[in-house]
Amino acid sequence: MTFKRTNPLALAVLALLSERPMHPYEMAQTMRERHQEEVIKLNYGSLYTVVESLTRHELIAASAVQKAGNRPERTVYAVTDAGTAELHDWLRSLIAEPAREYPRFEAGISMVGLLPPADALEVVQRREAAVAEQLTALAVLLEKLAGMGLPQLAWIELDYRMAMLRAERAWLSWFATATREGTVGGYDTWEDRHR
Amino acid sequence: MTFKRTNPLALAVLALLSERPMHPYEMAQTMRERHQEEVIKLNYGSLYTVVESLTRHELIAASAVQKAGNRPERTVYAVTDAGTAELHDWLRSLIAEPAREYPRFEAGISMVGLLPPADALEVVQRREAAVAEQLTALAVLLEKLAGMGLPQLAWIELDYRMAMLRAERAWLSWFATATREGTVGGYDTWEDRHR
């Protein structure tokens, strides 16, 4: 069986190990420090599952079993050549090929007609506020990172997210207005349904 | 245990059953016909799991077991009052509260520095083309739906997706240019790393 590129955590593991050999717990620490866990979901249970899967597929390999003091043994892993190839190929396809991801909000907004217009307006406005908050938080963070002298390339994913959040805020703002003023197509039947 | 709002397919089931009682296979058919499966991932295996889970939590209930001809028995389900409440509450929170969803592309682009700039440019441009294609396909679909006399509210999620895709295309276009011209912050060290 060929390796299935499901859990992006495996991508992070390959990337970390291509810097230097590490044991799983250290990978988690490093991801935390670098705020990578904001981009890739980190979960200790999954981490060990993923490491085992990568080992089975010979994309990484246990390189040593250390025993410092009387601590639990730690298995240090290193990336293999096949692993490096997998990392680069996976990365290319992640970037080049958009994937259907079924965002929750799309599911929600597609059924917004089930809520009375007044309720819909309220929840949409709540989201708008939440998104605006995320945007200011992101702006502050970017300011800080740039101030620390980190190059843009080091936080390019935040730049992307910022662009997406701005677009979402704009759309939400439009939809809220259209709902408030009753100009969204189909408003009349929508209102009629909820009396 | 209280019901866990994990699989959005459960949301679709509640929504469908709040129209009229159905058996699982019919839910799937209906979702297909309405192109709901483009917004909510549909999988037969998951469908039956989800229906069973909803039943356990008494959000839906088996209302009849039909037997037409010698076909396999079909269990028809109906939504309960608790189910209707759950549907509306879930819907509100889906819309009002943005959720971290870890999009694959963010993971990919965050590691773009691992690829040589030339390769990065190539894959980003491939994505740009793919996104552009999706946009034209969506535009055609919207035209068609509007032509059929469907109100905007019936395809509001496509409107949203269109806005998001446009923003993504714009960002990709910017990033491609910045990479091509070497104006993205940190470009020099990026290039140096790959010789």
Next chain:
DNA sequence: ACCCGTATACTCGGCGCCGGATATACGGGA
């Protein structure tokens, strides 16, 4: 009358993911 492709309706085994549990070591305060 027979065949077979498609539609109908559900079932099941496996696997990946999750989150809480486990076990030891270290360090600082009373």
Next chain:
DNA sequence: TCCCGTATATCCGGCGCCGAGTATACGGGT
């Protein structure tokens, strides 16, 4: 010296999800 909170490092049981499999019925062609 004792205690306990935190850090280190991994393990494991359960459950939800997936997709391929199963079994019957219908209907059109020859």
